[in-house]
Amino acid sequence: MARIKRFPPAQRVFHLLLMLSFLTQAATGLARLYIETNWGRSLASLFGGYNKTLTIHWWVGLFMLVLLGIHVLYVLIRIDWRRFPKSVYGPDSLLPRKEDLGQALQHVGWLLGIRQLPRFDRWGYWEKFDYLAVFWGITLLGITGVILYNPVFFSNYMPGWVLNVLLWVHRIEAVLAIVHVSTIHFFIGHLRRHNFPMDLAMFEGSVDLEKARHERPAWVERMEQEGNLHTSLVSRAPFPLRVVYYVYGFAIIICFFYLTVNAIANVGELLG
Amino acid sequence: MNKQVLKANQLSDYYNLCITYQRRNQYFRKGPLWLVCAIYLTVAILLIAILFPDLSRAQTEATSKSYRYSERELASRSYERYEVKPRTYPVFVRGGIPQREAVTLSPTAERIRRRKYLADSHWGLKFYDRLACTKCHPQQARNLHYIRAKITCRQCHGPEPIAGLSHYYSKMSSRRRHAFVCAKCHEGANRSFASYVNHEPNPAALSTRQSFPLLFYVFWMMAAIAVGTFAAFLPHAFMWGLREFLPDSFLSRLKNRFAGGRKQDGQD
Numbered sequence: 151m152a153r154i155k156r157f158p159p160a161q162r163v164f165h166l167l168l169m170l171s172f173l174t175q176a177a178t179g180l181a182r183l184y185i186e187t188n189w190g191r192s193l194a195s196l197f198g199g200y201n202k203t204l205t206i207h208w209w210v211g212l213f214m215l216v217l218l219g220i221h222v223l224y225v226l227i228r229i230d231w232r233r234f235p236k237s238v239y240g241p242d243s244l245l246p247r248k249e250d251l252g253q254a255l256q257h258v259g260w261l262l263g264i265r266q267l268p269r270f271d272r273w274g275y276w277e278k279f280d281y282l283a284v285f286w287g288i289t290l291l292g293i294t295g296v297i298l299y300n301p302v303f304f305s306n307y308m309p310g311w312v313l314n315v316l317l318w319v320h321r322i323e324a325v326l327a328i329v330h331v332s333t334i335h336f337f338i339g340h341l342r343r344h345n346f347p348m349d350l351a352m353f354e355g356s357v358d359l360e361k362a363r364h365e366r367p368a369w370v371e372r373m374e375q376e377g378n379l380h381t382s383l384v385s386r387a388p389f390p391l392r393v394v395y396y397v398y399g400f401a402i403i404i405c406f407f408y409l410t411v412n413a414i415a416n417v418g419e420l421l422g
Numbered sequence: 423m424n425k426q427v428l429k430a431n432q433l434s435d436y437y438n439l440c441i442t443y444q445r446r447n448q449y450f451r452k453g454p455l456w457l458v459c460a461i462y463l464t465v466a467i468l469l470i471a472i473l474f475p476d477l478s479r480a481q482t483e484a485t486s487k488s489y490r491y492s493e494r495e496l497a498s499r500s501y502e503r504y505e506v507k508p509r510t511y512p513v514f515v516r517g518g519i520p521q522r523e524a525v526t527l528s529p530t531a532e533r534i535r536r537r538k539y540l541a542d543s544h545w546g547l548k549f550y551d552r553l554a555c556t557k558c559h560p561q562q563a564r565n566l567h568y569i570r571a572k573i574t575c576r577q578c579h580g581p582e583p584i585a586g587l588s589h590y591y592s593k594m595s596s597r598r599r600h601a602f603v604c605a606k607c608h609e610g611a612n613r614s615f616a617s618y619v620n621h622e623p624n625p626a627a628l629s630t631r632q633s634f635p636l637l638f639y640v641f642w643m644m645a646a647i648a649v650g651t652f653a654a655f656l657p658h659a660f661m662w663g664l665r666e667f668l669p670d671s672f673l674s675r676l677k678n679r680f681a682g683g684r685k686q687d688g689q690d
Contacts, residue, residue, distance in 0.1 A: 186569060200570075261661040263673040276655075302608050305615035313618050315640045318625055322644040330651060337659045343666040 153356040154370070155382040164221055165352050168284070169402050171214045176328045176409055178207040183321065187419045189412050208299055215292045218285075241271040241372065244282070250275040271368040280335060287327045294320040328413070332406040340403065353395035354387045541591070542583030555579075562621050578603050 157165075177193060181203050184190025197203040230237035238245060252268075254275045259265030273281075294316045297304045301313050339349045344365065351357045363370045373379040387395070537543045544550050555575040556563045567573045578594075585592035593602035600616035608615065623630045625641035665673075 258658070261658070261665045263665075263677065276658075301618070302610050302612070302615050305612060305618075308614070310615045310617035311619050311634070312636075314622050314634070315637050318637065318641050319644055322641070322648055326644075326648040326651060329648075330655070333652075334655045334659045337663060342663055 151386060152359040152383050153354075153386055154359045154362050154373075154379070155355060155384050156351050156357050156362075157355045159355065160224060162352060162355050164217070164224075167217055168214075171210050171217065172327075172331070173402060173405055174210045175207060175214065176324070176406070178203045178210070179324050180328070180409055180413055182207065184413065184416055184420055187416045189416050190420075193412075208295075211292065211295050214288055215296075218288045218292065241273075241368070244273055244278050246275075246278055246282075250278060269368045270366045271372065272366065274366075276338060283327075283330070287323060290323050291320060291327070294323075325413075328406070329410060332403075332410040336403055336406070348396060348399050350387075350392065350395055350399075353399065354392070356384045356386075359383070538586040538588040540586045541589055543586040543589075544582075544584060565620050565622060567620055 178197055181190055181194035181197065182200070185194055185200055194200055194203045197206050237243065239247065241247075249271075253270065256265050256268040257275070260267045297316055298313065298320060301310070305313070339345055340347060344361070359370070370379070373382060386392075537545075547553075562575075563569075567578070568575075580593060585594070587594050587596075589595070593599065596616065597613075600611045600613050604611035604616045619634065619637075623633050623637070625634075625637045626645075627638075630638040630641075
């Protein structure tokens with residue numbers, strides 16, 4: 151069972167911290183949004199009430215912004231500056247390429263049973279979308295959140311009625327992120343037959359070579375041609391660690407499902 | 423003789439000296455200097471207080487409208503003439519409407535609009551003292567200050583009489599709302615901050631396109647992004663799950679069956 155390296159430890163730590171902080175933000179934010187409902191009040195009481203929930207939301211939000219800043223620095227360090235323009239547009243980069251659109255269409259064709267499965271490289275189009283959506287989401291939520299935290303100061307630089315608009319932007323973007331993660335991201339990462347019950351790649355940092363040869367043939371072939379496949383081979387994570395990964399991953403999933411299901415169930419009470 | 427003269431001279435000197443001391447003593451017997459000064463000062467202050475009552479410094483701000491406004495309006499940097507002086511029409515109860523707003527709408531709309539300029543905007547309403555604000559303004563209760571912060575209407579709009587928004591001296595007037603209303607809780611609130619729309623219209627409603635266009639368009643843009651993302655990726659994820667769940671032979675059999683069906687149709 152040879153395994154191939156996919157995520158270095160730094161990226162796994164980023165994902166781990168992002169999971170925890172995003173879950174906290176989702177819980178505190180939904181508690182504030184649903185404070186008029188019984189569920190919202192009980193959720194807020196976990197964090198010490200309506201006002202303390204905001205304090206936690208603010209500090210964890212700041213932490214996420216710092217995390218984004220560190221990640222940008224990390225990306226700048228990791229870019230191969232000697233082959234600059236090529237390395238950014240290459241197959242190892244997470245930036246969208248021309249091929250991605252074609253692959254997405256071909257993939258939809260495969261889902262309908264009329265086309266062959268596209269030969270994905272290191273990153274599929276849905277993974278690039280997920281990654282860049284987090285970038286866009288944290289930036290948007292962070293900027294609006296910081297402005298909403300001190301509206302008196304920031305209204306020196308913009309009309310006060312923009313605050314109304316920013317609050318709605320913050321809400322809709324946050325709900326989009328929460329529902330997207332707890333439905334689409336979890337479905338693709340866990341419920342697909344290929345990954346069931348859980349894709350450990352982001353925790354272990356490696357994927358099964360045979361599975362990768364099947365799902366991402368272009369990536370494995372490219373590494374074989376470049377002759378560095380054998381340097382990327384790693385062994386499986388020890389069993390206790392895998393148990394920890396499973397428990398941690400499923401705990402997060404259960405928390406997100408709890409939030410999403412209750413949020414949807416309480417929409418009527420919120421609007422009514 | 424000489425002795426007598428001398429004595430007489432000495433006596434007169436002595437007397438002079440005595441009288442001097444006596445006068446001085448009389449003078450001093452009235453009391454020490456600081457006490458005399460204090461008494462004179464008190465009398466002077468009492469006289470001034472009786473004769474010139476307006477010199478009381480504490481009253482200056484309250485008695486002079488122009489002084490108070492110029493001080494408060496420092497934050498908004500607005501020194502327009504009508505800030506200080508009332509316009510030509512009477513300000514109390516029966517208000518006037520500026521010429522540019524004098525187009526008559528429906529009688530009801532006209533009446534409501536006229537009330538915006540009254541010093542007591544609820545003047546003449548029947549049984550007004552028995553009504554709660556939300557009885558007539560139920561929509562206005564749907565705002566974050568009322569629902570979340572539990573702030574009552576009175577805490578911002580003040581006690582009776584509640585002046586119309588466009589009345590000169592209304593503290594809810596957009597020119598001084600930041601100082602008189604917002605800054606009570608939001609320390610340092612400026613005029614821009616006061617333009618936050620507390621009684622926010624429903625962003626999804628079509629009428630908001632007129633009253634708050636940016637909110638309307640941004641709300642629907644964000645909603646479109648969210649709905650678009652789910653419309654694209656939810657069926658995609660579902661089909662992906664289904665496609666991987668079903669064996670490849672299932673699709674090929676399905677294809678053969680349909681192809682076979684068409685062939686039979688052609689043969690017939």
